[in-house]
Amino acid sequence: MSRPKVLLLGKIDHAHVAWSTIADIADVIQPKATNRAEFIAECQSGALDGVSVTYRTFDSVNVTGKIDSELLDALPKSIKFLCHNGAGYDQIDIPACTAHDVRVSNTPTAVDDATADVNIWLIIGALRNLQIGINALRAGKWRGSPPPALGHDPQGKILGILGMGGIGRNVAAKAKAFGMRVRYYNRSRLSPELEEGAEYVSFETLLKESDVLSLNLPLNPNTRHTIAAPQFALMKPGIVIVNTARGAVMDEAALVDALASGQVSSVGLDVYENEPEIHPGLLANPNVLLVPHMGTWTQETQQKMEEWAIDNVRLAVKEGKLKSIVPEQKALAA
Numbered sequence: 001m002s003r004p005k006v007l008l009l010g011k012i013d014h015a016h017v018a019w020s021t022i023a024d025i026a027d028v029i030q031p032k033a034t035n036r037a038e039f040i041a042e043c044q045s046g047a048l049d050g051v052s053v054t055y056r057t058f059d060s061v062n063v064t065g066k067i068d069s070e071l072l073d074a075l076p077k078s079i080k081f082l083c084h085n086g087a088g089y090d091q092i093d094i095p096a097c098t099a100h101d102v103r104v105s106n107t108p109t110a111v112d113d114a115t116a117d118v119n120i121w122l123i124i125g126a127l128r129n130l131q132i133g134i135n136a137l138r139a140g141k142w143r144g145s146p147p148p149a150l151g152h153d154p155q156g157k158i159l160g161i162l163g164m165g166g167i168g169r170n171v172a173a174k175a176k177a178f179g180m181r182v183r184y185y186n187r188s189r190l191s192p193e194l195e196e197g198a199e200y201v202s203f204e205t206l207l208k209e210s211d212v213l214s215l216n217l218p219l220n221p222n223t224r225h226t227i228a229a230p231q232f233a234l235m236k237p238g239i240v241i242v243n244t245a246r247g248a249v250m251d252e253a254a255l256v257d258a259l260a261s262g263q264v265s266s267v268g269l270d271v272y273e274n275e276p277e278i279h280p281g282l283l284a285n286p287n288v289l290l291v292p293h294m295g296t297w298t299q300e301t302q303q304k305m306e307e308w309a310i311d312n313v314r315l316a317v318k319e320g321k322l323k324s325i326v327p328e329q330k331a332l333a334a
């Protein structure tokens with residue numbers, strides 16, 4: 001019997017030992033293409049025929065583009081599993097995968113601590129106007145003149161978490177240690193043991209009453225621009241917003257306006273609508289604390305994520321199932 005074939009889109013940077021166990025059970029194929037047109041041509045040439053499981057990285061989008069109907073039409077029909085290394089899978093059109101009989105997995109849990117850590121760092125940094133001090137210091141002006149406005153303590157402030165998945169719950173637990181009063185809104189209320197003591201409120205209450213708003217919801221067609229001009233208008237004036245989810249859950253141009261008017265006093269951002277491009281209005285505003293999508297940028301977490309995604313590949317090859325199928329496809333799990 002011929003050996004199973006696994007397609008590697010992107011590369012393995014850390015979990016080499018785990019990956020070697022895949023080479024033991026399958027032939028690994030790597031595409032030669034360097035862009036989407038070449039990749040589609042390579043698929044159509046038959047070079048990837050027989051592949052049943054695909055491992056992909058976030059950065060592989062730079063070669064293949066989005067995993068959508070066009071790409072799925074070009075890929076061999078033998079592909080049944082797509083194992084994404086990352087928690088967020090907005091680069092993958094899930095309904096199109098379902099229609100093409102392709103099951104998709106992501107790496108939930110593995111990213112929670114590292115992303116929540118950066119989330120908390122951004123909350124404190126934005127509350128304390130640290131970006132302004134950092135800019136002045138780097139320009140050789142100590143705190144600058146005038147110095148940054150005095151910041152705010154997190155203790156006693158209302159933190160509103162939008163999206164109470166693994167990362168949102170981790171942020172809630174950590175924010176409690178900083179004395180924050182944590183509330184959340186989620187499509188459905190969590191069971192009490194998962195709530196981390198956070199109070200469930202309506203979306204509108206979360207916007208109106210939060211001192212700090214933390215965006216922890218996934219990006220999909222339903223959540224794009226969840227925070228846009230009408231939502232900024234409802235917020236408590238002077239709110240602080242932090243986003244470690246995906247840039248496009250918030251309308252970046254509307255955020256620039258809300259910062260300019262003072263409706264939003266400061267933001268901490270790890271993610272942007274059109275990475276790696278950043279809206280010039282954000283770069284120019286010293287009330288914006290920014291990092292370049294580094295939420296999971298630690299050795300330990302990158303290792304964990306690769307191992308998790310490789311576990312999915314192994315299970316798909318050996319047993320025809322996934323360890324962490326995406327929620328939209330839960331009903332398809334064998």
Ligand SMILES: O=CC(=O)O
Nearest residue numbers: 086087088111296
């Ligand atoms: O952004 C990081 C991830 O989706 O894992």
